[in-house]
Amino acid sequence: MSTPSVSTPSSHSEHPTEVEQFVVRTRGLSKRFGDFTALDAVDLDVPRGQVLGLLGPNGAGKSTLIRLLVGATQPTSGTAAVVGLDCWRERDEVHRRVAYLPGDARLPKRMRGREVLSFFAGLRGQRPELALLLAERLELDLGRRVGAMSTGMRQKLALAVAFASRCEVIILDEPTANLDPTVREVVLQLVAEARQAGATVLFSSHVLSEIEQGCDRVVIVKQGRLVLDCEVPDILEQHRITAGYLGAKPEIPSSVEVQVVRDDAGRIELLTRSLDPLLGWLSRQGWHDLRIERVGLQHLYAKWHPSAARLDQPSTLDHAVTHSTPTADASSPLSATEERPS
Amino acid sequence: MMTRTLLLKFWRDARWLLLGCCSVVSLFAMLRVWIVSQLDTQRFRQILELLPTDFRKLSPVDFDWAVSYTGRLSFLFEEPLVHLCLFVWCIARGSDAVSGELDRGTGEILFSQPLSRRRYLVLHIATTLLGVLTISTAVWLGQWVGIQLFSAKQLVYPSLSLGAPTWSVPLPFLEPEERLTPMRELANPYAMIPAAAVYAGLGMLIASVATLASALDRLRWRTIGIATGFYIVQAILKILGTMVEPLGFLEYATIFSLFEPEKLVAVADLHPPATWSFWLDASAQEAATVGPGLGAGGALCCLVVLSSTLFALAVASFHRRDLPAPV
Numbered sequence: 286m287s288t289p290s291v292s293t294p295s296s297h298s299e300h301p302t303e304v305e306q307f308v309v310r311t312r313g314l315s316k317r318f319g320d321f322t323a324l325d326a327v328d329l330d331v332p333r334g335q336v337l338g339l340l341g342p343n344g345a346g347k348s349t350l351i352r353l354l355v356g357a358t359q360p361t362s363g364t365a366a367v368v369g370l371d372c373w374r375e376r377d378e379v380h381r382r383v384a385y386l387p388g389d390a391r392l393p394k395r396m397r398g399r400e401v402l403s404f405f406a407g408l409r410g411q412r413p414e415l416a417l418l419l420a421e422r423l424e425l426d427l428g429r430r431v432g433a434m435s436t437g438m439r440q441k442l443a444l445a446v447a448f449a450s451r452c453e454v455i456i457l458d459e460p461t462a463n464l465d466p467t468v469r470e471v472v473l474q475l476v477a478e479a480r481q482a483g484a485t486v487l488f489s490s491h492v493l494s495e496i497e498q499g500c501d502r503v504v505i506v507k508q509g510r511l512v513l514d515c516e517v518p519d520i521l522e523q524h525r526i527t528a529g530y531l532g533a534k535p536e537i538p539s540s541v542e543v544q545v546v547r548d549d550a551g552r553i554e555l556l557t558r559s560l561d562p563l564l565g566w567l568s569r570q571g572w573h574d575l576r577i578e579r580v581g582l583q584h585l586y587a588k589w590h591p592s593a594a595r596l597d598q599p600s601t602l603d604h605a606v607t608h609s610t611p612t613a614d615a616s617s618p619l620s621a622t623e624e625r626p627s
Numbered sequence: 628m629m630t631r632t633l634l635l636k637f638w639r640d641a642r643w644l645l646l647g648c649c650s651v652v653s654l655f656a657m658l659r660v661w662i663v664s665q666l667d668t669q670r671f672r673q674i675l676e677l678l679p680t681d682f683r684k685l686s687p688v689d690f691d692w693a694v695s696y697t698g699r700l701s702f703l704f705e706e707p708l709v710h711l712c713l714f715v716w717c718i719a720r721g722s723d724a725v726s727g728e729l730d731r732g733t734g735e736i737l738f739s740q741p742l743s744r745r746r747y748l749v750l751h752i753a754t755t756l757l758g759v760l761t762i763s764t765a766v767w768l769g770q771w772v773g774i775q776l777f778s779a780k781q782l783v784y785p786s787l788s789l790g791a792p793t794w795s796v797p798l799p800f801l802e803p804e805e806r807l808t809p810m811r812e813l814a815n816p817y818a819m820i821p822a823a824a825v826y827a828g829l830g831m832l833i834a835s836v837a838t839l840a841s842a843l844d845r846l847r848w849r850t851i852g853i854a855t856g857f858y859i860v861q862a863i864l865k866i867l868g869t870m871v872e873p874l875g876f877l878e879y880a881t882i883f884s885l886f887e888p889e890k891l892v893a894v895a896d897l898h899p900p901a902t903w904s905f906w907l908d909a910s911a912q913e914a915a916t917v918g919p920g921l922g923a924g925g926a927l928c929c930l931v932v933l934s935s936t937l938f939a940l941a942v943a944s945f946h947r948r949d950l951p952a953p954v
Contacts, residue, residue, distance in 0.1 A: 352950075356739075358949040358950065377741065377742075383739070387953070391735070391736070394731075407635075
């Protein structure tokens, strides 16, 4: 049997210009709960077919942003639109276009797995065949009641519900929480298939390596604001070079884009957008103790959430990043859109 | 397909509760007919005459009619067990509508499906009301079956025949003999229909209060508390308004003034043309020996209008409210 893949319907064209360009668009989107500002004047554009990663620790405002996009709450100010539809006023239509997987997806406990899939397919006026195939791929026991399933199994069941919906926008709030590494891979594969099928995916996660692996673009959320917005391939191309030199400091050619982060006591630390143009120059210098590392998302994330970054370690294992102070990197030319860290 | 899927879910959620409530009320109604049939009217009258006269104030019907078989059967709709079953159904289903889903955390994924909040709540209310109607019908049916099945023990004095078949004189100085008379000859089950109708109306109102509280709240236990509190306060107001003369005005502030099943049965039994009238006119009051007030039509209208208003408020509130994130 062939592996079931995610399919999405073709895009609609009620608002051809805007919808074609940006599937998700927010302008000055804010949400306050009493005195607490959960989301503060967020402007976000997500083009069709992009996989956007939302990063930030608990309480940063990721889920608030997602819940505003699915029309669960009304913005205090600003607007949020999905496929050109206002997320609050036209939320019924938005729900037809958006599949949403909540962070802690709780399903009716008395239903069996198969009944859950049929129920949610029925609410979309669909047949549950695709959901059943996805469930099989996720190795789910559909005869078991939800109440008797483990947290991971329930999460997998909810994933099958979300990915079987064939929506053009898929919003996943920490989809891999509670999942074992094998299934995490399957989830990332499903995200990739959804993108190939033309879907736009918003993906929040605490696991930086997942964002690096599965997303085209990442935004970092801090205290309700989007503090960083950049393309993932750009981040992955960035490298940190640390080396010691004897005598005079080697002159850096002006033709390469490089930032000197530190230069003292015969050691230099450089950040570069791309390593290739530097390789020739590096090989010609008389370095000692030369070290070249990929910067990765961890470095950027640590600038904004130093304590959280130390807690959410998965991606640091393969990157060996040295934490630098935010002020040292604040003027980095390597990030696309960045606010100054406070 | 969406409506069918949702209705199927509601049915699955509620079927055992509904089945339980219907079984209990219908069996109890049958059993109660049997109990009534075991006690002769004359003996029952003797027992009630021993009660303090203040007790009679609680009855909206004349005591002479109240001790008749039909009268005694009409009190079925005031039985605590019958109220409890209706109450449990209405509170359980009403509170489940929104705050139940939010409290369980299932609302987060359910309310993000392509299903309008209005449609969801209207369908939920429809199933709750269908359950209310089913329970009311079960009460009436249980009583009807009991009336068809059982016979009453009556004490009949021997009589002296005076020639013609209908001419006879009872001889009370002789030992009375027990005679079994079918209940269907002594009680009119169809006179109970208005009582069953206002019983359903009361259920509708309780369900609407629970649904409104649920639509505004996020915690199911709190919704249940609010709806139960409402019921208890209304019952206390009714008792105070009836028993304490200076507080008589309280009767206008309680929904239980709209729920007087015995009075409606008395009217249906003694003055059938006024069975579904809005207001009891003088002839109906005289014939049924009841005080002024709303007839079955009027009570039902008030209950339906009140509860429809609360249901509409619930739908509007749910449509506009923020859904809290699961805790």
